[in-house]
Amino acid sequence: MKLNSYRRCRPGGDHSKVNEESIDPSFRRARTGTLIKRPGRRVLHVAGLRLALQLAVLTILFFAAGRADAAVVAKSAVEAKLAYCQDCHGLTGQGYRGFFPIPRLAGQQVEYLENQLRAFVEGRRPNPIMSNVAHVLSPSMITALAEKFRDFNPGPLGGAPKDLIAKGQKIFQEGVPDANVAACAACHGPKALGYEQIPRLAGQLYPYLIKELTNWSKERGQNPAKPDTSFIMAPVAHSLTRPQVEAVAAYLSDLK
Amino acid sequence: MDAISKQAVEAKMKYCEVCHGASGQGFQGYYPIPRLAGQQPDYIKNQLEAFDERRRVNPIMFNVAHVLSPAMQTALATNFHEFNPKPFGGGQKDLVAAGQKIFEEGIAKSDVPPCASCHGPQAKGDGQFPRLAGQLPDYVFKKLTNWSKERGQDPAKPDTSAIMEPIAHGLTEPQIKAVAAYLSYLE
Numbered sequence: 001m002k003l004n005s006y007r008r009c010r011p012g013g014d015h016s017k018v019n020e021e022s023i024d025p026s027f028r029r030a031r032t033g034t035l036i037k038r039p040g041r042r043v044l045h046v047a048g049l050r051l052a053l054q055l056a057v058l059t060i061l062f063f064a065a066g067r068a069d070a071a072v073v074a075k076s077a078v079e080a081k082l083a084y085c086q087d088c089h090g091l092t093g094q095g096y097r098g099f100f101p102i103p104r105l106a107g108q109q110v111e112y113l114e115n116q117l118r119a120f121v122e123g124r125r126p127n128p129i130m131s132n133v134a135h136v137l138s139p140s141m142i143t144a145l146a147e148k149f150r151d152f153n154p155g156p157l158g159g160a161p162k163d164l165i166a167k168g169q170k171i172f173q174e175g176v177p178d179a180n181v182a183a184c185a186a187c188h189g190p191k192a193l194g195y196e197q198i199p200r201l202a203g204q205l206y207p208y209l210i211k212e213l214t215n216w217s218k219e220r221g222q223n224p225a226k227p228d229t230s231f232i233m234a235p236v237a238h239s240l241t242r243p244q245v246e247a248v249a250a251y252l253s254d255l256k
Numbered sequence: 257m258d259a260i261s262k263q264a265v266e267a268k269m270k271y272c273e274v275c276h277g278a279s280g281q282g283f284q285g286y287y288p289i290p291r292l293a294g295q296q297p298d299y300i301k302n303q304l305e306a307f308d309e310r311r312r313v314n315p316i317m318f319n320v321a322h323v324l325s326p327a328m329q330t331a332l333a334t335n336f337h338e339f340n341p342k343p344f345g346g347g348q349k350d351l352v353a354a355g356q357k358i359f360e361e362g363i364a365k366s367d368v369p370p371c372a373s374c375h376g377p378q379a380k381g382d383g384q385f386p387r388l389a390g391q392l393p394d395y396v397f398k399k400l401t402n403w404s405k406e407r408g409q410d411p412a413k414p415d416t417s418a419i420m421e422p423i424a425h426g427l428t429e430p431q432i433k434a435v436a437a438y439l440s441y442l443e
Contacts, residue, residue: 189286
């Protein structure tokens with residue numbers, strides 16, 4: 001039907017909203033009472049029905065505006081936003097080694113993704129690109145995207161030096177007690193799948209993990225007015241030596 | 257006994273807190289990691305020894321405990337005993353009343369004595385009997401349902417964990433959930 005295809009063409013528009021200007025002009029012609037003579041169009045030449053339709057549309061508009069973000073996000077809006085995320089994060093959220101290492105989102109904990117997107121917006125995790133991305137996302141969109149990415153399950157991107165993996169596994173499972181490095185597995189789980197606000201690490205990009213761990217206190221928890229749970233990782237990141245970071249990163253980047 | 261430096265103790269405390277939470281409040285990670293705040297020092301030291309001797313089986317805590325000198329263990333236990341953050345909470349609220357009844361009266365027909373008789377009326381513990389007040393409900397549930405598989409695992413070295421065995425065995429899972437819920441809110 002012509003009306004629907006017109007709506008789909010509007011860039012970035014919320015497709016549940018309808019306004020008079022976007023309605024096919026043939027409707028307006030019907031207000032004068034003349035019969036619409038387009039093939040396939042029927043009925044609406046009766047003034048009473050015309051008014052009823054307009055009232056119904058206005059009611060829907062009012063209702064949608066009133067409920068604001070409690071509304072379900074349109075499926076097509078989520079699909080469009082997902083494609084946009086995939087541009088950088090990879091087709092299945094696998095991650096991507098661009099100029100910057102762009103992290104894997106596939107299989108990630110929903111609560112962790114939601115927290116990070118909020119952190120970008122609130123300047124607790126400064127990142128000029130991601131704060132622009134996050135800034136326009138409604139809470140329902142954030143949850144919808146997080147749930148989509150949680151359900152992807154591509155293999156790890158890999159690419160780390162293989163000879164570091166065994167050492168990395170030992171650190172992951174046992175920590176480094178002499179150096180006061182807690183065992184990653186204690187919080188992230190034995191398979192590095194994460195839990196609620198604790199991120200999945202399995203299959204994460206090798207250069208991304210190194211970057212985060214070596215840069216932790218300069219990138220996370222950066223808004224002193226709004227302390228967040230990123231403080232938990234600060235002593236761990238601080239105590240790990242660079243060779244230990246590389247080993248753990250190599251191990252994790254290889255995990256399915 | 258070797259003297260240990262203040263910095264060494266502080267560094268080790270920070271390390272414990274990564275998993276056990278700020279001020280030893282406990283932490284719900286992939287595993288429920290228990291509250292240490294306000295814990296009886298004798299109990300903490302006993303558990304650290306048990307982990308090291310593998311009488312209490314836990315691969316992560318074995319590695320933690322293995323490198324701790326007795327002096328360090330005492331220092332850590334003393335420090336954690338002094339902390340007093342809010343209880344972890346999180347227990348199912350509608351079970352709290354039933355849990356309190358079990359805690360204070362036991363379950364006579366199952367030969368389960370009142371928890372309060374050893375753990376104290378406020379679940380603060382005493383000597384080697386652990387404090388339970390403010391403990392993570394998932395942790396309490398896991399420990400009580402899993403008691404005989406985790407504690408007293410060296411038949412050559414029986415330990416006092418045997419005391420809890422018939423009690424853990426006599427409680428049903430719903431009863432354990434109720435007690436855990438009650439304890440999780442206790443200050």
